Amino acid sequence: MARSKKGRAVSGWVVIDKPAGITSTAVVNKVKWAFGAQKAGHAGTLDPAATGVLAVALGEATKTVPYITDALKCYRFMVRLGAATTTDDAEGAVIETRAERPSDAQIVDALPAFRGEIMQVPPQFSAVKVDGERAYDLARDGVEMELAARALWVESLEVIARPDADHVELEMVCGKGGYVRSIARDLGQALGCLGHVQWLRRVWSGPFDAAKGASLDDIDRLARSPEIDALLQPLELGLADLPRCEATAEGAARLRNGNPGMVIVNGLAYGDEAWASHQGRPVAVGIYRGGELHPTRVFNL
Incomplete structure (x- = not known):
């Protein structure tokens, strides 16, 4: 006999405005417990010291996590000029300092090199795997690594403020896999002065905005109560970047069983990825081929 799953079959997104000092995993576990959910995940880790949008997926919404992970994200951060640290942020030990400070114009002139398709080497303290081990574990043991550069799309990178000679506040919109540090x-x-992140906030991620996120105090206050479901946002928000089509009644039944199903489309081309709904409920994500959607993900709602 199959073992029944513990918890509620609740599905949707919960947007948290994460405070500093807690890991993303701890936030996910708290949200999962508060909702009594069977399953939970998140779209994009934030370092413990970082704040801002952490989108937590519950239940069937976990199947849409890759689409939020791939979406553009906006970060606001302060760079402390004049010092390099072991972790490339304020949590690490200072390993080198320099007295030089760039002018405002020099900072602005340096930014174009960090826009568009760039190659970026992850920090030594990162979750990148090296020979099966996490880079941050090796770095804690004093191992110095040559991490491979990775491609990153930077949509924009702009100066927001220059409070003083030692600091510059920046805003960056980028794609998947970016390291602000x-x-x-x-x-x-590049400026010749060295630098590291002093603080970091993820302002938005795909369709989710920090300004509309719940606090952990909200989660604690509403935990395990019927009122907490008011914080739940629709699963389909995770599919905002995909076109939607409507499944016929027969098509929806076939799609739910993992088979190609007939859909009514407007503007889809052969081979396009899309998601189908029926009677207002998401049914599946798949590839459109000749009047049918061939499912790659099926929602059991």
Whole structure:
């Protein structure tokens, strides 16, 4: 006999405005417990010291996590000029300082090199795997590594403020896999003064905005109560970047069983990825081929 799953079959997104000092995993576990959910995940880790949008997926919404992970994200961060650290942020030990400070114009002139398709080397303290081990575990043991550069799309990178000679506040919109700490490190090197992240906030991620996020105090206050479901946002928000089509009644039944199903489309081309709904409920994500959607993910709602 199959073992029944513990918890509620609740599905949707919960947007948390994460405070500093807690891991993303701890936030996910708290949200999962508070909702009594069977399953939970998140779209994009934030370092413990970072704040801002952490989108937590519950239940069937976990199947849409890759689409939020791939979406553009906006970060606001302060770079401390004049010092490099072991972790490329304020949590690490200072390993080198320099007295030089760039002018406002020099900072602005340096930014174009960090826009568009760039190659970025992750920080030594990162979750990148090296021979099966996490880079941060090796770094804690004093191992120095040559991490491979990775491609990153930077949509925009702009100066927001220059409070004083030692600091510059920046805003960056980028794609999947970006390390803000690497941007601060590399910008400091390009300017000849060194640099690291002093603080970091993820302002938005795909369709989710920090300004509309719940606090952990909200989660604690509403935990295990019927009122907590008011914080739940629709599963389909995770599919905002995909076109939607409507499944016929027969098509929806076939799609739910993992088979190609007939859909009514407007503007889809052969081979496009899309998601189908029926009677207002998401049914599946798949590839459109000749009047049918061939499912790659099926929602059991």
